Amino acid sequence: MASASRRVVAPVLLVLLLLVASEMGTTRVAEARHCLSQSHHFVGACMSYRNCHHVCNTEGFPWGVCRWHGLERKCYCKRLC
Numbered sequence: 001m002a003s004a005s006r007r008v009v010a011p012v013l014l015v016l017l018l019l020v021a022s023e024m025g026t027t028r029v030a031e032a033r034h035c036l037s038q039s040h041h042f043v044g045a046c047m048s049y050r051n052c053h054h055v056c057n058t059e060g061f062p063w064g065v066c067r068w069h070g071l072e073r074k075c076y077c078k079r080l081c
Contacts (some may be wrong), residue, residue, distance in 0.1 A: 014053065035081040042075035051075075 023058035040054045046066035056064030061077035068074075 008060075033081045034077055034078050036067075036076045037061070038069075039075040039077050040050040047071040 039052065039055055039059060041059060042052060042064075046052050049064070049066055052064035052066050054064070055075060056062075056077035059077055061079050063078040065076050065078055066073050067076050
């Protein structure tokens with residue numbers, strides 16, 4: 001009788017061990033989100049990322065990117081939220 005219960009307990013423990021090990025192995029990395037704000041000082045169509053980046057730096061943002069807004073290219077300032 002004791003050997004029959006051991007035969008049942010061993011596979012159950014193995015399954016529980018595998019479940020716990022699989023949960024411990026998966027880690028989630030939080031990715032930073034970026035917030036965009038249209039530049040208040042950039043004038044004209046945004047054709048150069050370098051100019052947009054410089055204007056955004058003067059506005060206190062670390063990055064600047066050119067993006068389409070309808071039919072125009074506008075400068076958007078970017079930072080971590």
